[in-house]
Amino acid sequence: MRKDELALHGGPPAVTVEWSQDWPYIGAEEVAAVTDLLERGVISIYDRSGIVAEFEQAFADYHAEEQGVPYALSHNSGTSSLHAAYFGLGIRPGDEVVVPTYTFLATVTPLLQMGALPVFADLDPVTLTMDPRSVESRISPRTRAIVVTHMWGHPADMAALLAIAERHALPVVEDCSHAHGATIGNQKVGTFGSVGCFSLEGHKAVAAGEGGILVTRSREVYERALMLGHFGRRAKDEVMHKDLVPFIQTGFGHKYRMHPLAAAIALQQLRRLDARNERRRANLDLLCEVLSPVPGIRPPTTLPGVARGGWYGFKARYLSAELGGLPLPRFMDALQAEGVQVKRPGSPPLHRVPVFRITRTEAQRLGLSWAGSLPESTPPLWDCPVAEGVYPELLSLPTFSGDCFPVVRQYGEAFAKVADRWQDLL
Numbered sequence: 001m002r003k004d005e006l007a008l009h010g011g012p013p014a015v016t017v018e019w020s021q022d023w024p025y026i027g028a029e030e031v032a033a034v035t036d037l038l039e040r041g042v043i044s045i046y047d048r049s050g051i052v053a054e055f056e057q058a059f060a061d062y063h064a065e066e067q068g069v070p071y072a073l074s075h076n077s078g079t080s081s082l083h084a085a086y087f088g089l090g091i092r093p094g095d096e097v098v099v100p101t102y103t104f105l106a107t108v109t110p111l112l113q114m115g116a117l118p119v120f121a122d123l124d125p126v127t128l129t130m131d132p133r134s135v136e137s138r139i140s141p142r143t144r145a146i147v148v149t150h151m152w153g154h155p156a157d158m159a160a161l162l163a164i165a166e167r168h169a170l171p172v173v174e175d176c177s178h179a180h181g182a183t184i185g186n187q188k189v190g191t192f193g194s195v196g197c198f199s200l201e202g203h204k205a206v207a208a209g210e211g212g213i214l215v216t217r218s219r220e221v222y223e224r225a226l227m228l229g230h231f232g233r234r235a236k237d238e239v240m241h242k243d244l245v246p247f248i249q250t251g252f253g254h255k256y257r258m259h260p261l262a263a264a265i266a267l268q269q270l271r272r273l274d275a276r277n278e279r280r281r282a283n284l285d286l287l288c289e290v291l292s293p294v295p296g297i298r299p300p301t302t303l304p305g306v307a308r309g310g311w312y313g314f315k316a317r318y319l320s321a322e323l324g325g326l327p328l329p330r331f332m333d334a335l336q337a338e339g340v341q342v343k344r345p346g347s348p349p350l351h352r353v354p355v356f357r358i359t360r361t362e363a364q365r366l367g368l369s370w371a372g373s374l375p376e377s378t379p380p381l382w383d384c385p386v387a388e389g390v391y392p393e394l395l396s397l398p399t400f401s402g403d404c405f406p407v408v409r410q411y412g413e414a415f416a417k418v419a420d421r422w423q424d425l426l
């Protein structure tokens, strides 16, 4: 048996190092903080006090270094934060909002709830974030906002997007759910637009288990966002706008408060964020380095002047033409046999996803409250050729978070071995 025989054909696997993914990382600090609250019976907080206030303040402070962000509002999920942000900005039924086609569905689904119409923009194939030229082509007299996701931790081209937004007097919402602590120059994502939203779900770089938070410089956006899901005592303490004050007892119909135990976990995670980001960056920069010379694989690019934060996912491109047309599933089978944890990413481009193409009649039949805001005909199928070309080529590798250099080097060897012996796989 040749030593370089593919593991798929009975050879020895390339990845032999034992490792485990310490992500999410739950340390003794999280356990102590949660235990403390449980022992004191603090499992619900109605106003901005205690651990919820402490977490919000720490999150606001973390984003305040360069561009002061005075307001942070926590939620029970990132989806709720996005909903509150859109409501905070005054998005109304029938408004168009330009969104990326390549993002997680929850960037966009809250807009449906509001009767707004998502207009999908295409992808920049280098950074996998929204292409500003595509955004500009989507703006119409009915556009009310632009939403951008810093996909897989890479900051979007905020200079170009903000210039477009300024030209058309539109607010920008940043979905930072993949990118906690990412920067452009010295400025953190979430502080460029009108509102920054973060998921704190269990696998995010700041994990609460389930949770979300938004940051904004605008008192008006903050108060409106608060009214959507933080009624009663908190609204009474904080809401001052005369149009909103009559409704503080009830708010506008949702309950989006963060669980105190989630806030306690998230606060500890936030304290560790920069160190964890550093560690992850070192691992994933090494992974890029070892994959760069391998034919058929293009590791993700990080542009100069930006730092990825969160590195929420590691998505490489597979170019089968460089390996004689070897299909991706076959390439992945061979890698998996070598001990590589590789899979296809789960978030397809959204412009073809059924919920965004639903007709008014269908929506009415299903009893969807936003049916009346839909156009009579099927919503347009937005042209996103780059996303459609790139997505089928993507593969997903672990986001190595701990002490991982030995296993990362072996991943490089596994890819090189499979790429070298592609002819054996045809």
Ligand SMILES: Cc1ncc(COP(=O)(O)O)c(C=O)c1O
Binding pocket: 077, 078, 079, 080, 103, 104, 106, 107, 149, 175, 177, 178, 199, 200, 201, 210, 211, 212
């Ligand atoms: C880009 C993006 N936006 C929004 C969300 C929604 O966050 P949550 O699951 O906390 O509601 C996620 C969650 O994975 C996400 O990845």
